[in-house]
Amino acid sequence: MSCWCRTTVLRIPAVCLGFVFWKDWEDFLEAHREDFCWAPGCFAPAVCMGYDPEAYGKWLPEGRSEEPRDRLDMNLYPAVVPSVPGPFLDYCLEEIAPLPPEESTYHREDCARPLSGAEKRRYLPAFRRLFPGFTLARMQDVHYCRYEWYDGSDAPYLY
Secondary structure, three states, X not given: OXXXXXEEEEEEEHHHHOOOEHHHHHHHHHHOHHHEOOOOOOEEEEEOOOOOHHHHHHHOOOOOOOOHHHEOOOOOOOOOOOOOOOEEEEEEEEEEOOOOXXXXXXXXXXXXXXXXXXXXXXXXXXXXXXXXXXXXXXXHHOEEEEEEEEOOOOOHHHO
């Protein structure tokens, strides 16, 4: 039994889907609550806390709001690193929980990369199911992300 898990998703920031304010994002999540789960082949909302601002700075919209605390691209919690561009929508490709100990790389093989042209064409229909006007050009904001995470439990093999 392992206390490590591996998740593989297609991730797009909410700001790239056209959401600017938290209220609009929350209304969207509420309206689609039945559509979301973490099973492969489904969308789910997520918050990410470790992206490099150089690599993901293009996701941050320019300009300022009169109410900065209401904007998705602003950090609501001072303890959160400044590179967090806000919430994401993830399309789950694979979820392995628990991850067998012999398969865990303990984050050494975590990755976030742009999709290839073939991957963009392959996964576009999934995004169009939720966003009918989604185009192939907008798939440039979708990234393939694979990461391992510790679920906080105590695995028996550790003792």
